[in-house]
Amino acid sequence: MKQQRTQRGPWVHRLLIFGFxxxxxxxxxxxxxxVVSDIGGWSGPKLxxxxxxxxxxxxxxxxxxxxxxxxxxxxxxxxxxxxxxxLRTSTENSRETMGQLVDxxxxxxxxxxxxxxxxxxxxxxxxxxxxxxxKRFQAANEKIAGLSEQQRGIAQRVAGLKEExxxxxxxxxxEYDDARELHSIKxxxxxxxxxxxxxxxxxxxxxxxxxxxxxxxxYAAFGATFWETGAVMFEHFPREYFKYIAIxxxxxxxxxxLIHLIRLLTAPRSEWLISQYKDAYxxxxxxxxxxxxxxxxxxxxLWTRRGPRGILPIAQAGEPDEDQAYTCPSxxxxxxxxxxxxxxxxxxxxxxxxxxxxxxxxPTAN
Numbered sequence: 301m302k303q304q305r306t307q308r309g310p311w312v313h314r315l316l317i318f319g320f321x322x323x324x325x326x327x328x329x330x331x332x333x334x335v336v337s338d339i340g341g342w343s344g345p346k347l348x349x350x351x352x353x354x355x356x357x358x359x360x361x362x363x364x365x366x367x368x369x370x371x372x373x374x375x376x377x378x379x380x381x382x383x384x385x386x387l388r389t390s391t392e393n394s395r396e397t398m399g400q401l402v403d404x405x406x407x408x409x410x411x412x413x414x415x416x417x418x419x420x421x422x423x424x425x426x427x428x429x430x431x432x433x434x435k436r437f438q439a440a441n442e443k444i445a446g447l448s449e450q451q452r453g454i455a456q457r458v459a460g461l462k463e464e465x466x467x468x469x470x471x472x473x474x475e476y477d478d479a480r481e482l483h484s485i486k487x488x489x490x491x492x493x494x495x496x497x498x499x500x501x502x503x504x505x506x507x508x509x510x511x512x513x514x515x516x517x518x519y520a521a522f523g524a525t526f527w528e529t530g531a532v533m534f535e536h537f538p539r540e541y542f543k544y545i546a547i548x549x550x551x552x553x554x555x556x557x558l559i560h561l562i563r564l565l566t567a568p569r570s571e572w573l574i575s576q577y578k579d580a581y582x583x584x585x586x587x588x589x590x591x592x593x594x595x596x597x598x599x600x601x602l603w604t605r606r607g608p609r610g611i612l613p614i615a616q617a618g619e620p621d622e623d624q625a626y627t628c629p630s631x632x633x634x635x636x637x638x639x640x641x642x643x644x645x646x647x648x649x650x651x652x653x654x655x656x657x658x659x660x661x662x663p664t665a666n
Contacts, residue, residue, distance in 0.1 A: 321516035328524030332498075336491045336532060344487075345479035347472070354472040355465050363461045366454050373451045380440045380447070387437045394430035488536035495532060499525040511571070577649040587649055591630035 502522040509518055530549075580587035623645055626636040637648040641658035652659055 317516055321520050324517065324520040325523045328520060329527055332495065332524060332528040333531075335494060336528065339491050339494065340487055342483075342487060342490075344483040345476060347476045350476045350479070351469060351472045354468045359461065359465060363458065363465065366458045366461065370451060370454050370458065373447050373454070377444055377447045377451070380444045384437055384440045384444075387433045387440065391430060391433040391437065394426050394433060398426045398430060484536050488532060491532045491536075492529070495525060495529050499529050502526075573649075574651060577647075581647055581650065586628040586630060586633060586635060588633040589628060589631040591628055593626070593635060594629075595626050595636070 499522070502518065502525050505518045506522045509515065512518075577587040580590070581593075584593045585591065586593060624636075625634065625638065625645070627634050634648045636645050638644065639646045639653040639656060639658055640660070642653065642656040644653070644655045646653040646655065646660075
């Protein structure tokens with residue numbers, strides 16, 4: 301059967317195919333992320349809704365009312381302290397004024413000068429103001445003490461209510477955590493229900509058509525779905541479980557690659573064999589055992605892994621043994637045989653005759 305030939309094309313074309321394949325992978329990853337993001341937007345449980353089943357609205361209203369009353373008391377206490385500050389300043393001024401007036405009065409007595417009516421009234425007024433400020437300052441102190449006592453009583457009630465609410469919120473938090481975990485599992489299952497079938501379809505196409513003309517598209521689809529599947533699992537699965545899933549998946553992949561490589565050796569595909577045979581013939585070594593091909597004008601040279609060593613003989617028309625069949629003396633593999641169509645010597649392990657182009661049976665591994 302005629303082998304299907306695939307044109308490699310110029311390197312620029314191959315580079316463009318590779319680049320657009322990578323770009324397609326990125327775009328598909330974005331598209332899948334949009335899909336799973338929309339699925340993840342499904343609203344989950346709300347802690348407030350669950351807490352209402354355990355903590356009554358009346359209890360919360362009582363707590364809010366007490367806290368509001370505490371704030372009002374604190375504002376009133378701050379106002380009284382501000383008034384005390386003003387009274388303190390006024391009292392200090394009155395004390396200074398009284399001191400000055402007393403000093404003047406003493407000086408006048410020493411000089412046998414009788415204080416004027418204005419000086420006596422000013423001294424009496426300063427004394428009255430000082431005593432009034434002291435009285436008002438003490439009243440503010442008493443009011444602050446009373447407000448502080450009320451505030452402490454309310455603070456105790458608030459602390460008791462908060463402790464009661466906190467005790468009731470514990471089972472609510474446990475129920476919320478369970479509901480959130482269940483919601484996360486449902487979302488993950490829904491995401492995987494969308495992604496995994498796409499991954500399986502892409503994997504099936506990859507196994508069946510990975511060497512076809514549209515292989516870059518298939519590789520892009522498989523890479524994008526595989527990446528997004530791992531991202532969903534990493535996001536939703538617990539970290540202690542995900543590490544086992546990840547290492548398990550890695551082991552499966554490595555085993556798959558290893559089995560594939562072993563099968564290439566035990567039951568290789570014809571195109572893989574032809575690629576190996578072409579490279580071996582080009583290096584003038586037996587494709588089966590690697591022994592140097594001692595035929596034609598190169599037969600007397602010393603062959604190494606890097607090629608022949610010695611002086612290459614001048615090419616002559618019709619080397620005596622180039623028209624004869626040749627078998628590897630190391631492994632017994634026939635390397636050159638007569639073509640069934642034209643009768644000339646051809647490469648026994650390559651599919652086409654270099655003289656007439658006749659196709660032989662596809663090579664198989666020994």
